[in-house]
Amino acid sequence: MIVRLAMRYRLAPVALVAAIVILLPLLFPSAYYYRVGALVFIFAFAAVGLNLLMGFAGQVSLGHAGFLGVGAYAVAIGPAYLGIPSWFGIVAGAVLSALIAFVVGRPILRLKGHYLAVATLGFGVLIAIVLSNEAGWTGGPDGMSVSRLVLFGWRVSGADTWYWVAAVTLLTGMVLAYNLIGSPTGRALRAIHDSEVAARVLGVEIARKKLTIFVISAVYASVAGSYLALFNGHITPDVAGFLRSVELVAMVVLGGMGSIAGSVVGAAVLVVLPQTFTALHDYEHLALGLVIMAFMIFLRQGIVPAMVQWRTT
Amino acid sequence: MAEFLQFFFSGLTVGAVYALVALGFTLIYNASEVINFAQGEFVMLGGMGTVFLALAGVPLPLAALVAVIIAVAVGVALHRLAIEPAGDAGVVNLIIITIGASIFLRGVAQVVFDKRFHSLPHLFGAEPLRIGGAAILPQSLVVLAGAAIIVFLLWLFIDRTLVGKAVIATAANRLAARLVGINTSRVVGLSFAVSAAIGALAGILITPLTLTSYDVGTLLALKGFAAAMLGGIGSPMGAVLGGLLLGMLEAFSAGYLSSSYKEAVAFLVILGVLLAMPNGLLGRAKVERV
Numbered sequence: 377m378i379v380r381l382a383m384r385y386r387l388a389p390v391a392l393v394a395a396i397v398i399l400l401p402l403l404f405p406s407a408y409y410y411r412v413g414a415l416v417f418i419f420a421f422a423a424v425g426l427n428l429l430m431g432f433a434g435q436v437s438l439g440h441a442g443f444l445g446v447g448a449y450a451v452a453i454g455p456a457y458l459g460i461p462s463w464f465g466i467v468a469g470a471v472l473s474a475l476i477a478f479v480v481g482r483p484i485l486r487l488k489g490h491y492l493a494v495a496t497l498g499f500g501v502l503i504a505i506v507l508s509n510e511a512g513w514t515g516g517p518d519g520m521s522v523s524r525l526v527l528f529g530w531r532v533s534g535a536d537t538w539y540w541v542a543a544v545t546l547l548t549g550m551v552l553a554y555n556l557i558g559s560p561t562g563r564a565l566r567a568i569h570d571s572e573v574a575a576r577v578l579g580v581e582i583a584r585k586k587l588t589i590f591v592i593s594a595v596y597a598s599v600a601g602s603y604l605a606l607f608n609g610h611i612t613p614d615v616a617g618f619l620r621s622v623e624l625v626a627m628v629v630l631g632g633m634g635s636i637a638g639s640v641v642g643a644a645v646l647v648v649l650p651q652t653f654t655a656l657h658d659y660e661h662l663a664l665g666l667v668i669m670a671f672m673i674f675l676r677q678g679i680v681p682a683m684v685q686w687r688t689t
Numbered sequence: 690m691a692e693f694l695q696f697f698f699s700g701l702t703v704g705a706v707y708a709l710v711a712l713g714f715t716l717i718y719n720a721s722e723v724i725n726f727a728q729g730e731f732v733m734l735g736g737m738g739t740v741f742l743a744l745a746g747v748p749l750p751l752a753a754l755v756a757v758i759i760a761v762a763v764g765v766a767l768h769r770l771a772i773e774p775a776g777d778a779g780v781v782n783l784i785i786i787t788i789g790a791s792i793f794l795r796g797v798a799q800v801v802f803d804k805r806f807h808s809l810p811h812l813f814g815a816e817p818l819r820i821g822g823a824a825i826l827p828q829s830l831v832v833l834a835g836a837a838i839i840v841f842l843l844w845l846f847i848d849r850t851l852v853g854k855a856v857i858a859t860a861a862n863r864l865a866a867r868l869v870g871i872n873t874s875r876v877v878g879l880s881f882a883v884s885a886a887i888g889a890l891a892g893i894l895i896t897p898l899t900l901t902s903y904d905v906g907t908l909l910a911l912k913g914f915a916a917a918m919l920g921g922i923g924s925p926m927g928a929v930l931g932g933l934l935l936g937m938l939e940a941f942s943a944g945y946l947s948s949s950y951k952e953a954v955a956f957l958v959i960l961g962v963l964l965a966m967p968n969g970l971l972g973r974a975k976v977e978r979v
Contacts, residue, residue, distance in 0.1 A: 629781055
């Protein structure tokens with residue numbers, strides 16, 4: 377019964393990730409590993425959201441880091457200037473991101489292919505420019521410090537605490553994502569992905585479905601941005617930059633478009649690799665570029681779909 | 690009026706470089722439908738290559754020539770070793786591959802060259818000319834003339850040679866081109882080589898004015914891509930027009946509004962244009978076959 381339920385809601389990947397999350401700390405020799413773990417979960421959360429847009433609705437966004445920025449600066453500016461608590465900053469950031477996505481997405485999502493790519497790119501760049509120029513609020517390019525998160529009198533700090541907070545959030549995000557995919561909206565999205573014309577003929581409200589998923593993926597990114605800011609205790613406009621957007625897209629593609637578990641794997645690879653490559657000093661970027669190219673050339677469908685295919689053949 | 694002319698010329702100069710980068714995007718896109726985000730790295734290779742060869746004692750013209758050849762070799766290698774093996778991978782995969790390539794090339798440049806800013810001597814001195822009250826550096830005119838010559842030569846090549854016709858045929862329909870005996874893989878390789886050469890030349894021309902460093906490519910690729918899309922991807926004239934417009938937009942908004950928001954204004958206008966004309970200024974609507 378439980379197995380059937382798990383299969384029905386496709387929770388097997390969630391259970392697997394949960395098991396890894398619980399077992400991993402047994403291997404951690406120092407707090408540094410908790411830190412990397414927390415970063416993986418935070419970015420994986422954003423990647424899961426972006427994957428809903430890219431892998432299921434088939435729409436590219438090269439500006440998603442813009443929403444990371446909105447979420448990050450909501451928890452930085454909110455408590456510092458508006459006197460709202462940090463947890464409310466997360467909510468406010470998510471609501472603001474949803475609003476922005478709703479307003480911007482309506483016209484932008486009419487564009488297709490590379491035109492959509494450049495429009496989202498421009499949107500992301502705009503947010504990054506505002507963040508680095510409104511120095512009175514955001515501290516400019518140097519960024520600003522972020523006060524700690526306090527939940528019901530419990531001060532959330534320390535890498536190990538954040539490891540668990542981020543893990544629970546990621547697992548929740550995965551369950552919600554699977555739920556969405558199984559819903560009528562999810563089916564409509566896959567229809568759009570396969571053929572917009574066919575979907576329209578079948579009566580799918582394409583524009584509305586695309587907008588819905590764009591708003592949802594923006595909220596995922598915003599929450600991830602808030603976590604990132606609260607976790608690091610400091611934030612700079614780089615969080616919203618073009619390279620961050622590219623990184624998010626790369627996580628989704630590397631792990632496998634349309635595979636929720638893949639986004640977690642993709643995030644893990646792209647967060648852990650640069651951490652290990654720092655030992656290479658000047659050769660860091662060289663190695664990172666090579667690895668990204670190699671993955672994309674040899675594992676075209678992404679890591680997780682390639683693994684699934686390999687197992688079934 | 691003097692102020693207007695000043696902004697006009699600086700916009701035109703920067704715009705000419707954007708136009709050349711956008712032209713590189715367009716050439717490769719037409720031959721292979723790949724958006725090559727490593728396009729900016731060709732500009733960097735041209736500038737940095739020339740600087741370091743000149744520092745090593747190579748005479749400037751020869752240094753420039755060798756730098757262009759290096760960039761072309763890198764472009765061909767990029768096609769052979771990264772784009773072709775990826776075969777029919779999806780559009781987004783190919784974009785990520787070229788971004789990986791641009792990270793890789795930047796990584797190589799910071800090891801082979803260094804992380805400092807470098808310049809090249811002005812071709813006709815750094816004494817500004819006075820035109821209608823505006824001060825214009827002779828190098829600006831060199832950039833404009835150079836860009837015009839490159840665009841003209843490219844047009845001659847595409848329009849008046851057999852190889853150029855093969856490029857047009859490949860852009861129009863790859864399968865049909867292969868059926869009439871055109872080696873489309875060679876054509877795509879050629880488009881990478883030509884794009885690399887154009888990018889490198891742009892880098893050499895602009896370096897005396899804007900300096901160069903190992904990481905100038907990222908921003909240029911961003912602007913070049915935006916310019917190509919503004920003009921309408923796939924249209925060479927659109928790329929040139931988009932590049933010049935983008936340069937002007939930046940120069941005028943920096944001059945009359947705010948220099949820190951010049952890029953914001955440029956991207957706002959691009960968004961506006963795309964919303965009104967979803968296929969860019971000169972692009973054609975793609976008809977989807979069902």
